Amino acid sequence: MIAATDTDGGVELVVKVVPRASKTALAGEADGVLRIRISAPPVDGAANVELVRFLSKIFGVAKTSVKLVSGAQSRQKRVLIAGVKAAEVNEKLAKLTK
Secondary structure, three states, rough: OOOOOOOEEEEEEEEEEOOOOOOEEEEEEEEEEEEOOOOOOOOOOOOHHHHHHHHHHOOOOOHHHHEEOOOOOOEEEEEEEOOHHHHHHEEEHHHHOO
């Protein structure tokens, strides 16, 4: 199960990004970490921008509501999503990753 946790600012989620994929899509989960394939390359922050765009689209929030907490230079990242609750995120991801 994906470990989305409620915080004061929203929901924190751990994701593992696989850049340079053929298309941006969810790729399941492993050990509580959400895997996401990103079509953008990991150059000049392009993969991070695409990750923010993708997560905002999935959860129906503005791009400004999705922030990288840590891991901007890494494949594994912690993301904060404002305006949603962990229960909503877990439910949505459970449906999308089946």
